[in-house]
Amino acid sequence: MPFNDIYGINAFGDSVMRDRLPKAIYKELKSVQAGECELTNACAEVVANAMKDWAIEKGCTHYTHWFQPMTGLTAEKHDSFISPTADGLAIVEFSGKELIQGEPDASSFPSGGLRATFEARGYTAWDVTSPAFITEEGNCKTLVIPTAFVGYHGEALDKKTPLLRSMQALSNQAVRVPRALGNMSSKRVISTVGPExxxxxxxxxxxxxxxxxxxxxxPCSDRFLPRDRNLKTTTSARFPNGYPRS
Incomplete structure (x- = not known):
């Protein structure tokens, strides 16, 4: 099978959402991702049901809220799609509430001194800007939902929440520049985080x-390269003569 045919097949990305969500719900979710409106319970219910059906079709039996606590590692809290009934049978369900929010034991993770030891409550909140995806370990497939991890009063207990908040704050201020230049249609500025x-x-x-x-x-200091390279006038070049090395 060609590589481009299998690329992203285990991600609940934009193309999957476009195919599986009602047009109005898809449009609303895109507005939520763009920060133009808040996520409603009705929208979350439809998205959760579509996400559940897609994951089960691919063999998933469990889902997890996946977050990055301040340990340098990732953490997960697994739950099953299957719920037992009083008559000894089982039903498959996944609600919008279960998609939006989880409650792992926050006392197991460091808080950077933000809270007292006995304040164990913490919440995972669905990050709508990151696509859910499926992982496979042995014969078990799990739907992984990227989330932020916060305390009861909104304290950031992970590394993702400060990033999302910083990107939003940067967008709020940076969008003032095109508006000052007469572009009133600009709604946000997307920041690209990473080394250049x-x-x-x-x-x-x-x-x-x-x-x-x-x-x-x-941010930079001139140093001799560990080995000689061709095309040294590009990104591997040393500073020109006349500029002191720091």
């Missing part, structure tokens, strides 16, 4: 005139 290969060389006089560069500090 480029560097920008600034003269010392210009650097000293820019308070923003001084506050952030010089």
């Amino acid at each position: 290969q480029e560097y920008f060389l600034v003269d010392r006089e210009l650097y000293q005139a820019r308070q923003d560069l001084i506050f952030t500090g010089p």
